[in-house]
Amino acid sequence: MKIDGIVLREIRMPLVRPFETSFGRTTDRRILLVEVQSEGVTGWGECTAGEHASFSEESTDTAWLILANELVPALLRAELDSSGSCPKALSHVRGNRMAKAALENAVWDMESQQLDIPLAEMLGGVRKKIVCGVSVGIQPSVEQLLDIVEAELAAGYQRIKLKCKPGVDVDLFEAVRKRWPDILLSCDANASYRLKDEVHLRDFDRFKLLMIEQPLWHDDFYFHSLLQRQLKTSICLDESIRNRRDALAAIAMESCRIINIKLGRVGGFSEAIRVHNVTAERGVPVWCGGMLETGIGRSHNIALSSLENFSLPGDVSASKRYWEEDIIEPAVEVSPKGEITVPQIAGRGFEVKRDRVEKLTVRSERFHARNQAHSQVLAPAKARA
Numbered sequence: 001m002k003i004d005g006i007v008l009r010e011i012r013m014p015l016v017r018p019f020e021t022s023f024g025r026t027t028d029r030r031i032l033l034v035e036v037q038s039e040g041v042t043g044w045g046e047c048t049a050g051e052h053a054s055f056s057e058e059s060t061d062t063a064w065l066i067l068a069n070e071l072v073p074a075l076l077r078a079e080l081d082s083s084g085s086c087p088k089a090l091s092h093v094r095g096n097r098m099a100k101a102a103l104e105n106a107v108w109d110m111e112s113q114q115l116d117i118p119l120a121e122m123l124g125g126v127r128k129k130i131v132c133g134v135s136v137g138i139q140p141s142v143e144q145l146l147d148i149v150e151a152e153l154a155a156g157y158q159r160i161k162l163k164c165k166p167g168v169d170v171d172l173f174e175a176v177r178k179r180w181p182d183i184l185l186s187c188d189a190n191a192s193y194r195l196k197d198e199v200h201l202r203d204f205d206r207f208k209l210l211m212i213e214q215p216l217w218h219d220d221f222y223f224h225s226l227l228q229r230q231l232k233t234s235i236c237l238d239e240s241i242r243n244r245r246d247a248l249a250a251i252a253m254e255s256c257r258i259i260n261i262k263l264g265r266v267g268g269f270s271e272a273i274r275v276h277n278v279t280a281e282r283g284v285p286v287w288c289g290g291m292l293e294t295g296i297g298r299s300h301n302i303a304l305s306s307l308e309n310f311s312l313p314g315d316v317s318a319s320k321r322y323w324e325e326d327i328i329e330p331a332v333e334v335s336p337k338g339e340i341t342v343p344q345i346a347g348r349g350f351e352v353k354r355d356r357v358e359k360l361t362v363r364s365e366r367f368h369a370r371n372q373a374h375s376q377v378l379a380p381a382k383a384r385a
């Protein structure tokens with residue numbers, strides 16, 4: 001597999017509405033995109049690191065640094081025989097999984113086009129349609145939350161996940177359950193509770209939630225296992241699961257009964273497939289998480305969600321929930337039944353709108369294969385401001 005060049009770029013895009021979690025509020029995204037070029041074909045990757053190192057240790061800026069200084073040069077030096085050999089080529093760098101995923105996923109994207117098969121098929125996907133849920137951020141009032149839930153249910157979404165934190169939890173569940181007693185409902189605490197909250201978390205059981213996502217520390221298994229014993233509601237781990245071994249540990253310790261797989265958080269498609277396979281073998285259902293991605297990351301999430309054990313509705317939803325205008329064509333759409341059709345054409349199945357990407361770019365850097373000379377191209381000062 002011959003890689004001719006790699007381009008890193010940062011684009012800026014405002015969200016259609018702010019997204020608030022227990023760790024902060026996002027209004028404008030700074031997104032790092034990776035382009036891998038090989039024999040006339042371009043594969044795209046999207047880094048899911050946030051603007052701040054709050055969800056994980058990575059941010060847009062740390063990912064840029066590690067890609068430019070370590071990962072891109074290493075990949076250009078490596079002799080790859082397939083996308084699956086990327087992790088080995090990058091293994092001398094510890095952590096930085098979101099940066100690695102952006103690069104590795106671009107290679108998968110590229111290879112699926114060269115092999116002329118759908119990306120989903122290349123990953124081993126079997127589902128023709130994926131089931132969609134939504135993640136609803138913390139709202140200024142319960143009334144506003146109810147309006148959003150009503151609109152999402154009317155749009156067909158099959159599961160509603162409410163972001164919560166200490167002080168913003170049971171009131172929301174009570175209001176939503178009163179109006180919709182039977183919907184699939186879950187919550188995501190993003191690591192905001194502590195062991196002293198155990199009695200309070202036990203009280204969540206009365207809302208018949210499908211799961212409580214990451215109630216305790218972002219890096220914990222043991223205390224989640226103690227908590228899970230005290231709860232009827234299933235715990236789902238997100239932040240804690242970085243790789244297949246973590247999934248094995250969490251399952252063995254009974255820290256959770258459901259796992260959320262995020263491509264960036266586990267370091268790319270290769271590790272995501274390994275986590276998927278080990279959960280499938282052990283009968284633990286999974287679903288695909290989201291990180292406010294543009295259409296590039298979104299299309300990769302769709303391909304991943306086509307694997308067999310993605311049996312619960314994921315956080316992969318329509319482009320228009322996040323963007324006025326996405327950077328892919330067509331935009332990701334969700335049917336009135338709350339499903340996305342997995343593209344059956346070669347590659348990711350959505351064209352990247354290059355003109356739009358160029359317009360949104362605030363910085364870019366190009367790396368060439370042979371001598372690794374690279375050029376830095378800055379957008380006009382106006383775009384950067």
Ligand code: OSB
Nearest residue numbers: 055135190289290291292293315
């Ligand atoms: O924990 O799932 C999370 C967004 C940013 C950081 C963490 C999370 C999220 C989401 C967004 O829930 C889900 C989406 O992209 O639709």
Ligand code: MG
Nearest residue numbers: 188213214238
């Ligand atoms: Mg989560």
